[in-house]
Amino acid sequence: MTRSKLTLTTLVLLLTVVSLSAAPTFVTECCQPSPIGGLEILEQNTAYPMLAEREHLEGDVVLNFRVDVNGNVSNIRVSQSAGAMFDESAINAVLSTKWNPALQRGNAVAVNYELPFQYRTR
DSSP, rough: HHHHHHHHHHHHHHHHHOOOOOOOOOOOGGSSSSTTTOOOHHHTTTTOOOOHHHOOOOEEEEEEEETTTTOOOEEEEEESSSOOHHHHHHHHHHHHHHHHHHHEEEEEOEEEEEEEEEEEEO
16 A cells, blocks of 8 residues: 555656646746847947937837847837837847847756837937
8 A cells, every 4th residue: 555655646747847848938037038238239239210319209118039048039019109219229239239049957948039129309
């Protein structure tokens, strides 16, 4: 009886471990992808559209994109638009920035990432 109970407990534990490793990957805040060189580099790569600056236009853009295990960006989607010129500026900033991949348990993982941009006149 004790041996079968131990075997059943071991089997349940193994199934639990297998099911946990098969669960979707949720990356915590500390392990999100990041621009190589920090947010300052991303900010430097973000150009305020000339027409918008001249007309004192402001706006908020939110991009969703995928960062793979090598830090490559793909599948960029505008989830909140402030107009084509702001959207294009944000997309160009993301594409011209090199990225560190997200990490989970010390391993690079591909994740979808959401990044807001705020364009404000100074």
